[in-house]
Amino acid sequence: MGSHPNTIVSLSKIATDKALREIGIPSPDQFRPESIKFPAVVKPDRGSGAVGVRKVTNDAEVLAAVKCTEEPMIQEWIEGTEYTVDAFCCSGEIMVAVPRKRLKVRGEVVIAQVTRHPRIVELCRTICEWFHFEGCVNIQFLEDHKGNLFCIDINPRISGGLPITIKAGVDIPAALLDYFLIGTVPQFDDSRIQWDLIGSRWLVTECFLHGDRYADTSLLNSYSPSSQKRAYDQHN
16 A cells, blocks of 8 residues: 555545545535435445445435445446456556456455546546555446546455456466555556456355356356356356
């Protein structure tokens, strides 16, 4: 993560949102309780894994959500496609960035696909440079139906879906050890990344499929390990 003052800002969602606006990175509109446009989302200033995040559609729901949320932030609710980017940085410079399209979410991502998305990567470069990140960081985006991108969260830590990125060929934990223990700046070969790889997670393990051979993810929509393994076996 690093100890640069700008890096510490990322621990607060409210402060992060302010910083993003200052550097020209789009983020959802933030509302005061008396001027909300519904639907909206209430989230705690500090948190992870979508814990405490609530979608609200009226004033009563806002009041209930705010009462049970520590330092609440109220933002515009945007419909669209979610992406999480696993990135590795050295003094704010991105060494590698791997976007994952979130196909199914249950708090944390359950099914995701490694995806090329140059516009998201460029936004990540600006973000990581300002926050001066060291090591791993995951950055989350929403892309609305018009193709507009919004940064919705930044987490200066290993992401829950990192096994998918590792399986795609980017071993961020190994890079962390080399960088912080040995002082070696990691080098990543973009051409060796398994783009379009699909990863499905459950409680004890992961299942990986190649997008060009498995366009239909419907068989992975059950959380049962046995049913997901059957889907894997049928397509390998």
